[in-house]
Amino acid sequence: MPVALSYPGVYIEEIPSGVRTITGVATSITAFAGWGPKGPTDSAGLVLSWADFVRRYGGLNANSNLGYAVSHFFLNGGQQAYIIRLAYTGAASATLTPAATASLTLAPLAISAQNPGVWANDYAVAIKGQATGNRFQLQVVFIDPADSTGNTQVVVESFANLSATNPDPLGRFVGDVVNNQSSYITVNVTQPPTPAKPANTPVPLTATQKLSGGVDGTALQPNTAEFEAALIPGGVIGGTGGINLLDHVDLFNILCVPGEITTTIVAMLEKYCHDHRAFLIADSDPNATLTTVQTELNGITGSDAINAAFYFPWVTAPDPLSQNLPSQYPPCGFVAGIYARTDGTRGVWKAPAGTDASVIGALGVAVPLNDKENGILNPQAINCIRNFSVYGTVVWGSRTLQGNDEIGSEWKYVPVRRTALFIEESLFRALKWVVFEPNDEPLWAEIRLNVGAFMQNLFRQGAFQGKTPAEAYFVKCDKETTTQNDINLGIVNIVVGFAPLKPAEFVVIKIQQMAGQIAT
Numbered sequence: 001m002p003v004a005l006s007y008p009g010v011y012i013e014e015i016p017s018g019v020r021t022i023t024g025v026a027t028s029i030t031a032f033a034g035w036g037p038k039g040p041t042d043s044a045g046l047v048l049s050w051a052d053f054v055r056r057y058g059g060l061n062a063n064s065n066l067g068y069a070v071s072h073f074f075l076n077g078g079q080q081a082y083i084i085r086l087a088y089t090g091a092a093s094a095t096l097t098p099a100a101t102a103s104l105t106l107a108p109l110a111i112s113a114q115n116p117g118v119w120a121n122d123y124a125v126a127i128k129g130q131a132t133g134n135r136f137q138l139q140v141v142f143i144d145p146a147d148s149t150g151n152t153q154v155v156v157e158s159f160a161n162l163s164a165t166n167p168d169p170l171g172r173f174v175g176d177v178v179n180n181q182s183s184y185i186t187v188n189v190t191q192p193p194t195p196a197k198p199a200n201t202p203v204p205l206t207a208t209q210k211l212s213g214g215v216d217g218t219a220l221q222p223n224t225a226e227f228e229a230a231l232i233p234g235g236v237i238g239g240t241g242g243i244n245l246l247d248h249v250d251l252f253n254i255l256c257v258p259g260e261i262t263t264t265i266v267a268m269l270e271k272y273c274h275d276h277r278a279f280l281i282a283d284s285d286p287n288a289t290l291t292t293v294q295t296e297l298n299g300i301t302g303s304d305a306i307n308a309a310f311y312f313p314w315v316t317a318p319d320p321l322s323q324n325l326p327s328q329y330p331p332c333g334f335v336a337g338i339y340a341r342t343d344g345t346r347g348v349w350k351a352p353a354g355t356d357a358s359v360i361g362a363l364g365v366a367v368p369l370n371d372k373e374n375g376i377l378n379p380q381a382i383n384c385i386r387n388f389s390v391y392g393t394v395v396w397g398s399r400t401l402q403g404n405d406e407i408g409s410e411w412k413y414v415p416v417r418r419t420a421l422f423i424e425e426s427l428f429r430a431l432k433w434v435v436f437e438p439n440d441e442p443l444w445a446e447i448r449l450n451v452g453a454f455m456q457n458l459f460r461q462g463a464f465q466g467k468t469p470a471e472a473y474f475v476k477c478d479k480e481t482t483t484q485n486d487i488n489l490g491i492v493n494i495v496v497g498f499a500p501l502k503p504a505e506f507v508v509i510k511i512q513q514m515a516g517q518i519a520t
Contacts, residue, residue, distance in 0.1 A: 018446040022430040022454035026080070027348040027422050028340035030073060030254040031246055031278075032333075033084040033231055034066030035220040038119045041089075041099075044082040044245040050074040057083055058119060062321050063219035065258035069333030072317070073256075076337025076360045077344065082252055084245055086230040087116055088217040096226065099217030106206055108164055109174065110188040113211055120214040123184055124153075127206045135161050136203050138174065140184050143210065153208065157182055164189050164203050174203075185211075222259035231257065232265065237272050246276070251425070253418075254339060255280045256332040263299040270304040270401070277307075277421045277428075279414075281339075282401070283330040284312035284382075286366070290373050294380060297401065301381070305401035306411040307421070311335055311383045313367035315359060315393065328366045331385055334359045338395055339418075349419045349463045351398035351503035353383070355391045362393040378505075379405045383414075398503055416500040419463065427451065427496065439487050444477045447494055451475045455498065465499035473498040 003011045031044065038058035039045060047053045053070050060067040070081060087099040102113040102120035106127060113120030122145050128137040137160045144152035159181065162174040166189065178187045220227040233241040246252055255273050260266065266282055273280045282300070284293050293312050300308070311331040318324035335352070338359070342352040364387050369377075374384050374396065381404045383397030400417050402409040411417045430450075437443045455473045458464065466472035474497045481493040 018449055019453075020430070020433060020446070020450050022426060022450055024422060024426045024454075024458075025251060025429060027253050027418065028078070028336075028343045029080045029082070029252045030078060030256060030336045030340070031082040031084065031249070031252045032066060032070055032073070033243055033255075033257045034069070034086060034222070034259075035064045035227065035230075036066050036083075036085040036087075037061055037064075037216045037219075038115070038117045039083060039085040040115050041085050041087050042115075042241075042245070044084050044249050047081050047083060048079070053081070053083065057085060058117075060321055061219075065222070065330055068329050069256060069258040069336075072315075072329065072333035072361060073337040073340075076334055077341025078337040079340055079344075082246065082249055084243065085115075086220055086227065086242065088220055088226055088230065090226065090229075096218045097215065100213055100215035102211035102214030104209055104211045106204065106209065108190045109203065110190055111211065112186050112188075113214060114182070114184060114186055116214065116217065118214050118216050120184070120211050122210075123156075124208045124210040125185065125206075126208040127203055129205045134165075134202050135163055135172075136205070138162055138178060138187075139208075140182065141208050143208075157184060222257065223262050227260075228262065228265050231260070232268060237268055237275075243269070243272060246272075252276070253278055253421070254336050256336050258330040258332055259283055259286070261285050261296065263296075266300045266308075267302065267304070270300065270302075270308045273307045274304040277425050279418055279421065280308035281332040281335050282308055282310045283332050284310065284314070286314050286328060286330070288312060289367065290369070290376070293377070293382060297380065297382070301401050301404065301407070303402075306409065306417055308401045309335075309383055309399065309414050310381065310401050311385060311395070311397075312377065313365050313369075313385060315362045315385060316364045316366060317361050318363065326363050334362065334385075335395060347461060347463060348422050349415050349501050351413065351415045353395045353398040353414075353503070355388075355394060357395040358391060359385065359393040359395065364393060398505075413502055413505075416502060419498075419500055423455075423458075423496065423498065426454065427494075430454070431494070434492065439482070439490070439492050441478075443492065444479075444482070447477045447492070448475050451477075451494065451496060455496065458498075463498075463501065465501055471499065 003013045036057050039056050050071055089098055092098055099116035101116040104111045111125055122143055124141045124143055126139040139155050140157040142154045142156050143150055159177050161172050163172050164174055166173045174187055175189050231242045233239055255278055269280050314328045315331050315334055316326050316328055319327040338357045339352045342350050365385050369384055369386050377384055378397055381399040381401055386396040387393045398414045400411055400414055403412040452475045459469055459472045464472035476495040481495050
């Protein structure tokens with residue numbers, strides 16, 4: 001802002017540089033959806049490690065692929081994951097049991113577990129009085145189920161100086177304190193039908209009393225009507241619950257639904273990813289063969305398929321719940337971890353495939369493939385996972401589901417598409433400051449400056465083809481891209497182009513025998 005000149009002398013005026021640094025977004029935050037025995041069902045929860053997942057969602061469960069897929073993700077280099085826990089909440093029948101939440105009543109306190117499942121039946125609540133008035137302490141206690149005597153008890157949470165009267169002059173109303181801070185329970189105070197301003201509500205002192213009534217419910221299996229109804233409630237993307245919980249997540253880049261292969265559902269997941277600038281990793285049928293896997297692509301190679309990739313076969317790995325005996329698992333968890341590992345070490349523009357893309361924790365694959373068999377599947381955009389004697393189990397393909405040679409898509413390769421999504425998301429977030437700025441040359445110059453600096457930084461990291469910036473990318477925002485009619489409509493057009501790095505999918509070595517030198 002110009003300085004007001006009032007007295008003779010020297011004035012200092014600071015002039016904005018116009019530099020607004022654009023930071024690239026994360027590229028490998030992965031969302032997993034599946035049935036689980038523990039954890040919130042009304043939100044997508046962020047976990048930052050396998051230990052974090054075990055604490056919040058219960059770890060491995062023999063009835064679900066979810067825990068195994070998350071384990072494989074972190075084992076192979078994953079760093080951040082959002083978990084969508086699906087649970088059966090429909091009507092009970094001869095074969096279906098709804099999940100239920102454990103609870104306990106200590107009048108006037110109605111106490112419930114934070115989410116449904118048997119897990120909460122191992123927790124208890126103790127109320128202890130304090131010296132002043134009707135104030136009390138509430139403890140959440142874990143009772144070890146392995147101890148039949150019930151004597152092994154651990155206090156996992158403790159809330160002191162609570163009151164059952166709302167509002168509380170000290171701000172320690174039990175409903176507010178516990179519900180905002182507890183990781184295990186919620187509390188509701190049932191006030192007696194007395195005057196509008198009751199006296200302090202007494203809370204009885206109790207011994208440790210267990211919650212009860214928690215039920216896991218039917219373990220939902222992929223490709224069943226119940227699982228898919230929980231995954232996409234009402235069969236509508238954009239509704240509530242299930243996959244739509246990701247609408248409330250700030251950013252996710254990769255989506256995995258371990259074991260889900262129903263064509264219509266996979267197509268809907270592709271569209272969801274396309275709409276959210278994310279990428280779907282799709283699994284093949286666990287029983288697929290070289291012949292049958294080719295038919296699985298029917299119905300999932302449409303326009304939204306540029307944001308998806310398909311992997312075959314399933315991976316053989318040890319099962320910790322069965323004395324580490326070999327079992328078969330959907331590839332999506334392993335592959336998502338490899339995406340994250342490759343992004344971190346080489347960049348999103350490097351294909352997550354090749355000898356560096358080793359599948360950590362794998363013993364092999366369900367269907368071993370040779371070069372000729374791989375050669376049949378690769379042109380059809382089926383990314384193979386193979387076992388080599390020297391390199392072990394590796395990902396040996398990097399095409400999107402529109403990577404079929406006959407389609408000729410510009411988004412044929414996974415790293416090309418994911419690089420574009422990375423640039424789009426980074427610029428989408430970083431250019432919000434442009435909105436409502438005066439739409440003229442000074443603004444256009446600032447846009448060129450900042451977007452150009454971002455693209456130059458990527459060029460220096462080796463993200464593009466070309467020896468010079470001019471060969472690698474361009475940023476255009478001027479009177480040619482934004483006409484007077486655009487200005488009148490409140491539009492500024494920014495055109496950004498880049499020369500993507502495409503993977504060396506076929507390496508051709510030409511060998512020629514040199515003829516003897518002939519004197520002339």
